Amino acid sequence: MRHVFEVSTGFGLCGVAAIVEHLDLGAVEDRVLLVANTVLAFEAAPPVHELPEYAPLLALFGRVVHLNDLIAPEHPHGWSPVPGSHHARLATAQLHAACGIDPDEEHVLWVESIQGAASASLTRLFERARIAVYADGLMTYGPTRIGVPDLVGDRIDAVVHLDLVPGLQPFVLREFHPEYRSFPIDGFLDVLRSVGGVDAPPVDGPVSVVVGQYLADLGLLTQEEDAALLSRMIAVALEQAPDRPVLVRAHPKAAAHATAAVVASFTSQGRDVRLLPTRGLVETLFAELDVALVVSCFSTALFTARAMGVPTVAVGARAVLRRLRPYQNSNRMAIVLADLLHLSVPLEAGPAQRPTTDPALIELIAAVTALSMQPGSLEGMLGVHDAAVLALPPDRYALLRRYVSQERLLRLFPGLPAPRRSxxxxxxxxxxxxxxxxxxxxxxxxxxxxxxxxxx
Structure with missing residues (x-):
C-alpha cells in the first residue's frame, strides 16, 4: 500500500511525521512526500522540503515530489483541472508516475485540508485513492466550509487530527461519517524538538512570548486595528509579568514593517520587548526557552503551549469574532475555542474571562457553533442537542450566547422561549x-x- 502525503507547511510536515511515527503506515519506500508551495510568491520562498531544519524528517519518505515543479507554470492555488477533461487525465497520469504508483496499486492520499485549492484538486485527480485528511490545526474542529463532491467524500476513510482539545471530536467532514483518530500531542512535540527553527535569543530566566497573526491580510481587521491588537497583546504580556522580557513572534505572512513599528513603540518607552525572526515554528521556542506565558488572539500556538503546561492568554478573540464574515468562515471555531479555553482578555478595557473547564459544556458549545455555521451539511445533528441546550442554567446559556446569537439559537432550537421585546x-x-x-x-x-x- 502506497501512502502519498501532501504538505505545504512546516507545521503540516511535523504533523505527518508524528502520524507516521504513531501509526503503522508501511515501509519507508511506500511513503511519498508531495510538497505544494502555496505561498503567492513561491519563487521567493523555498518549499518546506528545502528548508534545512526539516531535513531530518525527509528520511521518513522513500521519495519527495515537488508539485510546483510538476505543474509549472501553473500555481497550486489556481490549478484545478476539470474532472474528466483531457487536462485532468494527463495530470493524473503525471502524478501517478511522479509518485511511483503502478496502474493497479492500492494507494492512500493524505491531504492536510480537504478545503484547500491544491488539496481539492488532488483528491479529484487521485481518483482511485482512498483519502485520509490529517490535522489542519484548529480548523479541523469546525464544519466543512465547502461542498465536497460525493465522488470524493465517499472515498474519505479517516480524519486524523492533533489532539489540541482533548476529548473533542472534529466536525469537519462529519457529513461523510469518516473514522476520527487523534494522534497524541506529545508525539508531535517530540518531532518539534527534533527540528530546528526559531533562533532562541540569549535570555536568562523566564520570558513571555507574543504570537502575532495576520488578520489584516485576511480582511478580518484593518491595518490599524491589527496593529492595535498586537499592541494590546504586548501590553497584556507586560501587565502579567512587568519584569519579564517579551519576545514577539510575528506571523510569517504579516507585514514586517507594521510589526516592527509596534515593537519599536514599546522599546522607545524602555520596555524589554524583542522582535523574533519569522523563520521556523514558534513552538520550538517553548522547548528551548523558559517560556512562562504565551499570548495571542486565536493562534494554534496557544493550544500547543497549553498542552505543554504553559499559561496562556487569548486577547481580543471576541472582538474578532464579531467582525468575522461570512458567518461560515473557518476561523470561527478556532476563535470560539481560543476564547473559551484560555484566559480571555478583551481588546478594549474590561474584565477577563476565566477558561472553561467543563468538558460537557465545551462539547455542547462547539457542537452548537458548528451547527449554526453549517446546518445543511450537519442536518443529522438537528435535534441531538435540544434537551441539553434547553436545560442550561442562565449563566451557562449566557456563555453559549457569547458565541451564537439568540436569533440563530431560536432557529436551531425551536423550543427556546422567545425573548420579550423591549x-x-x-x-x-x-x-x-x-x-x-x-x-x-x-x-x-x-x-x-x-x-x-x-x-x-
Missing part, C-alpha cells in the same frame, strides 16, 4: 411598517447622531 424595539417595529413614522424615526436618529458629535 418597548423601544416594539416601537421601532411598528414605525417600520408605517412610512410616515419610518421617516420621522430616521430623522430623529440622524438628529441624535449629529448632536452626539464625532466622539460618540
Amino acid at each position: 418597548v423601544a424595539a416594539r416601537m421601532r417595529g411598528r414605525a417600520a411598517r408605517v412610512p410616515v413614522l419610518r421617516g420621522a424615526w430616521r430623522a430623529a436618529r440622524r438628529a441624535r447622531t449629529a448632536l452626539a458629535g464625532p466622539g460618540r
Whole structure:
C-alpha cells in the first residue's frame, strides 16, 4: 500500500511525521512526500522540503515530489483541472508516475485540508485513492466550509487530527461519517524538538512570548486595528509579568514593517520587548526557552503551549469574532475555542474571562457553533442537542450566547422561549411598517447622531 502525503507547511510536515511515527503506515519506500508551495510568491520562498531544519524528517519518505515543479507554470492555488477533461487525465497520469504508483496499486492520499485549492484538486485527480485528511490545526474542529463532491467524500476513510482539545471530536467532514483518530500531542512535540527553527535569543530566566497573526491580510481587521491588537497583546504580556522580557513572534505572512513599528513603540518607552525572526515554528521556542506565558488572539500556538503546561492568554478573540464574515468562515471555531479555553482578555478595557473547564459544556458549545455555521451539511445533528441546550442554567446559556446569537439559537432550537421585546424595539417595529413614522424615526436618529458629535 502506497501512502502519498501532501504538505505545504512546516507545521503540516511535523504533523505527518508524528502520524507516521504513531501509526503503522508501511515501509519507508511506500511513503511519498508531495510538497505544494502555496505561498503567492513561491519563487521567493523555498518549499518546506528545502528548508534545512526539516531535513531530518525527509528520511521518513522513500521519495519527495515537488508539485510546483510538476505543474509549472501553473500555481497550486489556481490549478484545478476539470474532472474528466483531457487536462485532468494527463495530470493524473503525471502524478501517478511522479509518485511511483503502478496502474493497479492500492494507494492512500493524505491531504492536510480537504478545503484547500491544491488539496481539492488532488483528491479529484487521485481518483482511485482512498483519502485520509490529517490535522489542519484548529480548523479541523469546525464544519466543512465547502461542498465536497460525493465522488470524493465517499472515498474519505479517516480524519486524523492533533489532539489540541482533548476529548473533542472534529466536525469537519462529519457529513461523510469518516473514522476520527487523534494522534497524541506529545508525539508531535517530540518531532518539534527534533527540528530546528526559531533562533532562541540569549535570555536568562523566564520570558513571555507574543504570537502575532495576520488578520489584516485576511480582511478580518484593518491595518490599524491589527496593529492595535498586537499592541494590546504586548501590553497584556507586560501587565502579567512587568519584569519579564517579551519576545514577539510575528506571523510569517504579516507585514514586517507594521510589526516592527509596534515593537519599536514599546522599546522607545524602555520596555524589554524583542522582535523574533519569522523563520521556523514558534513552538520550538517553548522547548528551548523558559517560556512562562504565551499570548495571542486565536493562534494554534496557544493550544500547543497549553498542552505543554504553559499559561496562556487569548486577547481580543471576541472582538474578532464579531467582525468575522461570512458567518461560515473557518476561523470561527478556532476563535470560539481560543476564547473559551484560555484566559480571555478583551481588546478594549474590561474584565477577563476565566477558561472553561467543563468538558460537557465545551462539547455542547462547539457542537452548537458548528451547527449554526453549517446546518445543511450537519442536518443529522438537528435535534441531538435540544434537551441539553434547553436545560442550561442562565449563566451557562449566557456563555453559549457569547458565541451564537439568540436569533440563530431560536432557529436551531425551536423550543427556546422567545425573548420579550423591549418597548423601544416594539416601537421601532411598528414605525417600520408605517412610512410616515419610518421617516420621522430616521430623522430623529440622524438628529441624535449629529448632536452626539464625532466622539460618540
